[in-house]
Amino acid sequence: xxxxxxxxxxxxxxxxxxxxxxxxxxxxxxxxxxxxxxxxxxxxxxxxxxxxxxxxxxxxxxxxxxxxxxxxxxxxxxxxxxxxxxxxxxxxxxxxxxxxxxxxxxxxxxxxxxxxxxxxxxxxxxxxxxxxxxxxxxxxxxxxxxxxxxxxxxxxxxxxxxxxxxxxxxxxxxxxxxxxxxxxxxxxxxxxxxxxxxxxxxxxxxxxxxxxxxxxxxxxxxxxxxxxxxxxxxxxxxxxxxxxxxxxxxxxxxxxxxxxxxxxxxxxxxxxxxxxxxxxxxxxxxxxxxxxxxxxxxxxxxxxxxxxxxxxxxxxxxxxxxxxxxxxxxxxxxxxxxxxxxxxxxxxxxxxxxxxxxxxxxxxxxxxxxxxxxxxxxxxxxxxxxxxxxxxxxxxxxxxxxxxxxxxxxxxxxxxxxxxxxxxxxxxxxxxxxxxxxxxxxxxxxxxxxxxxx
Numbered sequence: 001x002x003x004x005x006x007x008x009x010x011x012x013x014x015x016x017x018x019x020x021x022x023x024x025x026x027x028x029x030x031x032x033x034x035x036x037x038x039x040x041x042x043x044x045x046x047x048x049x050x051x052x053x054x055x056x057x058x059x060x061x062x063x064x065x066x067x068x069x070x071x072x073x074x075x076x077x078x079x080x081x082x083x084x085x086x087x088x089x090x091x092x093x094x095x096x097x098x099x100x101x102x103x104x105x106x107x108x109x110x111x112x113x114x115x116x117x118x119x120x121x122x123x124x125x126x127x128x129x130x131x132x133x134x135x136x137x138x139x140x141x142x143x144x145x146x147x148x149x150x151x152x153x154x155x156x157x158x159x160x161x162x163x164x165x166x167x168x169x170x171x172x173x174x175x176x177x178x179x180x181x182x183x184x185x186x187x188x189x190x191x192x193x194x195x196x197x198x199x200x201x202x203x204x205x206x207x208x209x210x211x212x213x214x215x216x217x218x219x220x221x222x223x224x225x226x227x228x229x230x231x232x233x234x235x236x237x238x239x240x241x242x243x244x245x246x247x248x249x250x251x252x253x254x255x256x257x258x259x260x261x262x263x264x265x266x267x268x269x270x271x272x273x274x275x276x277x278x279x280x281x282x283x284x285x286x287x288x289x290x291x292x293x294x295x296x297x298x299x300x301x302x303x304x305x306x307x308x309x310x311x312x313x314x315x316x317x318x319x320x321x322x323x324x325x326x327x328x329x330x331x332x333x334x335x336x337x338x339x340x341x342x343x344x345x346x347x348x349x350x351x352x353x354x355x356x357x358x359x360x361x362x363x364x365x366x367x368x369x370x371x372x373x374x375x376x377x378x379x380x381x382x383x384x385x386x387x388x389x390x391x392x393x394x395x396x397x398x399x400x401x402x403x404x405x406x407x408x409x410x411x412x413x414x415x416x417x418x419x420x421x422x423x424x425x426x427x428x429x430x431x432x433x434x435x436x437x438x439x440x441x442x443x444x445x446x447x448x449x450x451x452x453x454x
Contacts, residue, residue, distance in 0.1 A: 019148045019221060027158050030146060030218035033098060035162040036203075036210035037135055040105050040128070042170030042314075043203045044069070045274065046307060047196055048125060054191040055118045065122050067410070070403035072129040073136075081137040081396025082244045092220030094138040094145070102211040104131030109204035113197035116190050135211070137395040144383045144391045146221060153328045153380045157321045160376030164317030164368070171310045173199035248393045255385040255447035256394070259378065262446065263401035264408075265439030266341060266374055269432040271409045273348065273367075276432075278306040279425035284355055305357055312361050316368025321376050328380060334447065337377035338440040344370025345436030352426035370436060381446060 022030070052065050080097055087093045108128035115121035143155040177195040178184045186194045282302035320340075328336050347366025354360050379398075386394040413428070421427040 019146055021148060021151060022146070022218070024154065026218055027147070027151065027154055030143065030214050031155065031158045031162055032217075033102070033135075033211035033214035034139060034159045035166045036102070036206040036208070037105070037132060037139070038163045038166035039170045039203050039206050040109060040132055042167035043109070043173075043200060044125070044128070045167070046171045046310070047174075047199070048121075051112070051115065051121055051192060051196065052118065055115060055121055057118055065118075065125075068122070068126040068129045070406040070410070072126065072133050073399050073403040074407070076130055076133040077137045077399040078245050078393065078396035079242065080134050081141065081399075082242075082248075082393040084138040084141060085244070085390060085393055088223070091215075093223070094142040095215050095220055097134050097138040098142075098211050098215060101131045101133070101135030102208045104128070104134065105207040106204040109200050109207060113188070113192050113200045114190070115192070133399075137399055140379060140395045141391045142220065144388070144395070146218065149384070150329075152383050153333065153376075154325050156379040156383070157325045157328065157372075157376040159379070160324075160372050161318050161321035163375045164314045164319075164321060164372060168311050168314035168318060170199070170203065171307055171314065173202065175307075244390075244393055245397065248390055248397060252394075252397070253385045256382060256398070258442075258446045259381060260401050262341075262439045262442035263378065264405045265435045265442055266344075266370070267402050267405035268409045269345075269348070269435035269439065270371075270374070271406045272413065272428050272432040272435075275413075276425040276428040277309070277351075278303045280352060280429045281306045281309075281360065283424065283426055284352060284360075285357065305360070309360060309364055312364040313368040313371060316365050317372040317375070320369050320372040324372060324376065328377065333377040333380040333384075334443060337373045337381070338443040340369045340373030340377065341436050341440035341443060344373075345433045345440065348429055348433030348436060351429050351433075385447065 048066070057065060084094050084097055087096065089096055091099075105128060108124045108131060112121065112124050112128065115124060140156075140159070143159065144152060147155045174184070174193070174195040177198055182195050182198070184193060184195060188194060188197060282298065285302055285305070286298045324336060324340075343366035345366075347363035347370075350363050351360065354363070382394070382398055383391070417423060417428065421431065
């Protein structure tokens, strides 16, 4: 402990003033950069497997080619979050990371469709995900910094709304370009369709332009004397940031530790859903062809149906995130998020039982509600239980609660897919639904006996 005779300058600094309240339009503007960031993620989810396939990848190597996202998130986000807590610049603590990450993202998005070899595309994905992760947690910390506690639900749920809108549009972008008259069969020399190249160029423009708009329109607040004194007392550099991550782990608030179990269930489930939904739809609609072994035309049809379902649940997520703002303010993030996960779990459990394309779009309402909650409510709960001076490092650590379940899923699903799931992708979707329900139960256990997001 610090003795009275060895008090730091921070002990005598003026108390931190509460951030000024922002209007809803200003909250929307400060989160506009998240739209560009999530458009980039949506392009990856919808198009990287086709790009790898066009460049000659086989199914056996596909999981390894997708490791860039969780691995860069695991390695970069905690470190960048800790560094942003102790960064002093004329632009602020978080803004330098926004801009650096956005430039990297834009360059990689622009170059990706021009990949001539598989290793080039895979390398660009690692760089692209690194850029996204440099931006991600400082951006979430910026929202927590800039808003007083009563407005944080609105801030994080607007982020969730932009996630739904951006991913909806990025999933739909190639189809929309076809609707505008560009042939889906028009390809570049590397075999990648022109509609994919144009979609990535749009993503590159959005990545940098939306970030710049946000930081210009809603700049970071000037650091208080207490903040400056705290930062001056902290050692700088990557070594110090790593030590800060270690210390933050040790001092992690109990509700945050409890939230890790809910995150494990919901993110394992969502990764299973993304990987197996096209195969499940194919097995349901074309049972004679057994999913991926169906005829090429049938499997393409099933894949397009699954992609359109992705557009639907992201559209629901966009609307739901905005609708949840007053509900979370009234009832708290914890019970509302549990209900969102229950809706998602029941929707996933129902999907393998539906044999009609039209009927398959109904469960997207529940999955959209769950996705909105995952991208908004969990961060409301987190921001309510962590110390404000460590927002960046804890936001970075919290991302490990997302990427570690993805890594666990990548390692365990090949082991259980045959023995436990009968090599049937519909059973994988059922497993995802059950895990969502387990995540709802775990959410209700967060902060029991304390006021953490209600």
